[in-house]
Amino acid sequence: MAALGSYLDARSHRGQWLIRIEDLDPPREVPGAADDILHTLEAYGFQWDGQVQYQSRRLTHYQQAMEQLLSAEKAFPCACTRSDIATSSRMGSGGWVYPGTCRNGVGTGSPPRSIRIRTHADPIIFRDRIQGRYSQSLQQDIGDYVIRRADGLFAYQLAVVVDDAWQGVSHVVRGLDLLTSTPRQIHLQRLLDVPTPAYAHLPLVVDAAGRKLSKQWGSRPVTRNNALESLMAAHAVLNQEPPVEKPATLEDFWNWALSHWDVLRIPALDTDPPMPGPHA
Numbered sequence: 001m002a003a004l005g006s007y008l009d010a011r012s013h014r015g016q017w018l019i020r021i022e023d024l025d026p027p028r029e030v031p032g033a034a035d036d037i038l039h040t041l042e043a044y045g046f047q048w049d050g051q052v053q054y055q056s057r058r059l060t061h062y063q064q065a066m067e068q069l070l071s072a073e074k075a076f077p078c079a080c081t082r083s084d085i086a087t088s089s090r091m092g093s094g095g096w097v098y099p100g101t102c103r104n105g106v107g108t109g110s111p112p113r114s115i116r117i118r119t120h121a122d123p124i125i126f127r128d129r130i131q132g133r134y135s136q137s138l139q140q141d142i143g144d145y146v147i148r149r150a151d152g153l154f155a156y157q158l159a160v161v162v163d164d165a166w167q168g169v170s171h172v173v174r175g176l177d178l179l180t181s182t183p184r185q186i187h188l189q190r191l192l193d194v195p196t197p198a199y200a201h202l203p204l205v206v207d208a209a210g211r212k213l214s215k216q217w218g219s220r221p222v223t224r225n226n227a228l229e230s231l232m233a234a235h236a237v238l239n240q241e242p243p244v245e246k247p248a249t250l251e252d253f254w255n256w257a258l259s260h261w262d263v264l265r266i267p268a269l270d271t272d273p274p275m276p277g278p279h280a
């Protein structure tokens with residue numbers, strides 16, 4: 001779904017379409033998962049530009065950005081444990097709001113565990129191309145947030161901002177589960193003095209139990225036949241103009257979809273934003 005939307009959006013504007021593998025958490029990666037995703041995309045007829053980028057190979061760049069933020073005092077070391085935070089804070093829209101305990105330094109004898117970004121009360125406001133105006137006060141809703149976790153892994157929020165800037169990404173098209181983390185990324189872009197891309201957050205396909213289906217794309221066996229059916233189904237969820245007659249081949253589908261892409265037809269979510277996904 002997100003792949004289809006971002007691909008159509010990029011290609012119909014004669015833009016490049018880049019693939020990035022978000023493998024920051026090696027123990028949680030299933031061996032071969034990235035290759036499966038790439039093979040699936042290929043079988044569906046997606047064509048990407050340049051080399052596939054792996055976040056696990058970019059750690060020195062995330063480290064540099066973090067050091068820059070620390071030396072400018074935009075970020076600070078935090079010694080709090082999960083339970084320290086849970087006992088001294090309130091619940092925000094996406095979990096416990098960090099109470100600011102270590103903003104002015106950690107106490108003696110408490111080793112720093114994680115690195116957090118300093119937030120402020122002024123709302124971060126942006127206009128999503130599909131969802132419209134979105135505003136969030138990071139201090140109120142999120143609190144000072146982690147860019148390097150206690151287990152030493154860099155947070156998705158930092159990696160995605162560093163990579164978007166490095167690759168010169170001008171348009172981000174992705175699933176609605178990432179809408180609530182966009183203000184954290186915009187805040188980081190401002191602190192690192194890099195451009196903010198245009199954002200479009202697509203509806204997610206969920207099954208009856210509320211599970212997200214798009215992530216399972218890569219795990220199903222793919223044949224040319226169900227590739228076409230899956231693309232047609234995703235195209236319909238994006239509320240794009242249906243082909244006059246059912247496409248006989250993937251090429252027919254892509255020709256139709258690319259020449260009829262209209263981001264304004266995509267339904268916006270009018271209800272409350274969803275809770276942040278696994279990247280939050």
Ligand SMILES: [Zn+2]
Nearest residue numbers: 078079080102
């Ligand atoms: Zn702390």
